[in-house]
Amino acid sequence: MKLISRQAFTLFELMITVAVIGIVSSMVIRSTYTFLQEQKLRQASNELLSYLLTARAKALREASVSESVSGKAKACEVKLDASSNTISPSSNSAANVCNESPPLPVLNLLAASGVSNLKLTSSEGSSPFFITFTRMGTVASSNLSSSQSVTLPRIFYLSNPDSATNSKLQRCVLVDLNSLRIGWRNSADTPCTYNGN
Amino acid sequence: MKTCYPTTRTAAAQQGYSLVELLVAISLGSVVLVSLGGVLLVSEMKVSAKIQRNLDAKDAANRAIDLMRREANSSLFLTNSLSRNESSSDCLRTSPVVYYQTNGSKICYKTVPPNWDKLPSAYQNVYQGPCLLVREGPPYKPDGEIDDLSGSIVRQVVLDGVAKTKSANCTSRSNQGLVVAVGKSNAPDQKATIKISLDRNNLDYKFSVQKPSNSAYDGNSLHHDMRQGCTISANKTAGCGTSADAVVSHLPESYSSVKGCDDVDFDICGSPSKETVFYFVKPFSQYLLSDVPGSSSPCTYAKCYVQKINGTFSVRLSNVDHLVFPDKEIRPSS
Numbered sequence: 001m002k003l004i005s006r007q008a009f010t011l012f013e014l015m016i017t018v019a020v021i022g023i024v025s026s027m028v029i030r031s032t033y034t035f036l037q038e039q040k041l042r043q044a045s046n047e048l049l050s051y052l053l054t055a056r057a058k059a060l061r062e063a064s065v066s067e068s069v070s071g072k073a074k075a076c077e078v079k080l081d082a083s084s085n086t087i088s089p090s091s092n093s094a095a096n097v098c099n100e101s102p103p104l105p106v107l108n109l110l111a112a113s114g115v116s117n118l119k120l121t122s123s124e125g126s127s128p129f130f131i132t133f134t135r136m137g138t139v140a141s142s143n144l145s146s147s148q149s150v151t152l153p154r155i156f157y158l159s160n161p162d163s164a165t166n167s168k169l170q171r172c173v174l175v176d177l178n179s180l181r182i183g184w185r186n187s188a189d190t191p192c193t194y195n196g197n
Numbered sequence: 198m199k200t201c202y203p204t205t206r207t208a209a210a211q212q213g214y215s216l217v218e219l220l221v222a223i224s225l226g227s228v229v230l231v232s233l234g235g236v237l238l239v240s241e242m243k244v245s246a247k248i249q250r251n252l253d254a255k256d257a258a259n260r261a262i263d264l265m266r267r268e269a270n271s272s273l274f275l276t277n278s279l280s281r282n283e284s285s286s287d288c289l290r291t292s293p294v295v296y297y298q299t300n301g302s303k304i305c306y307k308t309v310p311p312n313w314d315k316l317p318s319a320y321q322n323v324y325q326g327p328c329l330l331v332r333e334g335p336p337y338k339p340d341g342e343i344d345d346l347s348g349s350i351v352r353q354v355v356l357d358g359v360a361k362t363k364s365a366n367c368t369s370r371s372n373q374g375l376v377v378a379v380g381k382s383n384a385p386d387q388k389a390t391i392k393i394s395l396d397r398n399n400l401d402y403k404f405s406v407q408k409p410s411n412s413a414y415d416g417n418s419l420h421h422d423m424r425q426g427c428t429i430s431a432n433k434t435a436g437c438g439t440s441a442d443a444v445v446s447h448l449p450e451s452y453s454s455v456k457g458c459d460d461v462d463f464d465i466c467g468s469p470s471k472e473t474v475f476y477f478v479k480p481f482s483q484y485l486l487s488d489v490p491g492s493s494s495p496c497t498y499a500k501c502y503v504q505k506i507n508g509t510f511s512v513r514l515s516n517v518d519h520l521v522f523p524d525k526e527i528r529p530s531s
Contacts, residue, residue, distance in 0.1 A: 063341070075339040095339070123319060134341040136267060137260055141336030141344070141351060149336070152353055153319050174323060177332070177353040178260055181323075191322035195250070 037115065038169055041160045042184075044113035045171035048156065049182050051087050051107050052078070052175065055098055056133045062097040063135035073135045077144040078104070080156065082120040082127035085109045090130060090145050109158075117162050123155040131175055138177050152176050155192065254358055261330060261356040268304055268343075304334030304343070308359050316352060323354075330356040 059076035076098035079090040088106040089098035130143040153176035172192035174181040183194035311326040
């Protein structure tokens with residue numbers, strides 16, 4: 001039988017191979033982690049948009065047939081709290097159909113999206129932010145909770161200030177008279193790019 | 198007889214594939230499969246996103262139309278022609294698609310390009326166009342009512358993606374990118390006659406005549422008129438001739454102020470090719486439809502008094518398409 005001589009890898013080759021695999025793995029893991037965090041951020045903005053769509057549908061469905069104590073039609077007002085990252089029906093008005101039984105549940109954006117850290121800002125005003133949908137499904141220019149006028153469109157920015165990813169990506173949720181849209185931007189200095197109407 | 202057997206394979210062919218060959222084959226196969234799957238997945242996602250965008254666009258358009266329809270129903274009149282007295286309004290200068298007036302406030306809809314310099318700065322880079330439908334008027338309060346007492350006027354985008362016109366100009370006066378028609382084209386075959394009785398209490402009466410749903414409508418005959426008190430003269434038959442637009446267009450100049458008149462008749466020329474719609478100021482619940490005295494036929498839309506419940510205001514109509522009140526539309530029963 002003919003003997004075949006076999007050469008094994010040298011230690012140097014193995015070390016190079018392990019090093020290359022390590023470098024590639026670290027890059028893949030890091031980008032994967034960043035991708036997952038951005039996906040969670042996307043999920044958070046989707047959850048916020050979905051909640052607003054539900055609130056608008058509830059206003060269209062129930063506010064048109066409801067009458068408040070004062071004889072005026074009701075509306076649906078939701079409160080977006082940046083400190084707790086929650087959105088819920090506002091509780092300080094008797095004319096809020098979203099607070100009637102069954103009320104809209106409180107949505108915790110952190111829990112719903114799984115994002116590790118969430119920063120919520122708005123193009124106008126400070127937290128808590130109020131959004132009021134009229135019985136026609138439009139966004140009112142003033143809220144039930146306060147008589148201050150609201151400038152439309154209003155944009156909410158969601159970002160993930162995670163030092164591990166160093167991502168400056170922000171998700172944008174646009175609230176306008178007749179439309180709710182979702183978009184993104186690469187940094188706080190650039191305008192948002194929105195999905196189709 | 199010779200029996201045929203398969204030829205003997207070579208030794209090399211009988212060895213099979215080596216591990217390296219298999220690994221390479223599997224790798225290449227995987228790359229091809231992943232590429233194909235990726236292409237299909239991306240294609241599917243694009244189709245799905247396009248369908249979703251179309252659904253969203255239709256939903257947004259429906260809500261925009263519904264909003265305009267609600268405002269039209271609560272308006273005193275609507276027009277898309279310039280008014281002499283309000284020519285300085287930017288709302289009218291920039292080609293309104295439709296123009297409403299509610300409780301003295303003006304609501305204007307028009308199409309503009311996305312980079313229109315009079316849009317609030319917050320709208321920059323938000324909408325793509327090619328044209329936007331913009332509402333200019335009092336804002337909405339939380340109860341869904343128009344805040345027409347604050348005096349504030351806001352410009353807000355109602356709909357994105359409105360198509361350009363043939364002239365590729367969003368603000369062209371001939372813009373037909375969006376046409377809002379109220380009522381149906383059921384034209385009278387003869388002129389419509391309105392008999393108006395006014396009391397002496399300076400009752401406001403406002404009406405409009407419009408022809409929006411007929412393709413022959415030129416956009417110029419839509420007219421509104423507003424009077425304070427009894428200011429209608431009886432001499433209104435001169436304009437009724439061959440041109441259906443003639444009477445409508447000359448209404449404002451022809452009326453003279455006749456204070457204290459009780460009963461005034463005048464004619465509005467109808468046309469078989471155009472639709473006539475009358476708008477009334479008060480909600481329908483504040484009117485009664487009554488039989489015309491002496492009429493043997495039952496009360497129909499065309500042969501009735503429209504009488505205000507609390508007051509002496511009444512309108513007698515004949516040969517009219519239908520009546521449009523703020524909260525109800527009356528059409529012929531037969």
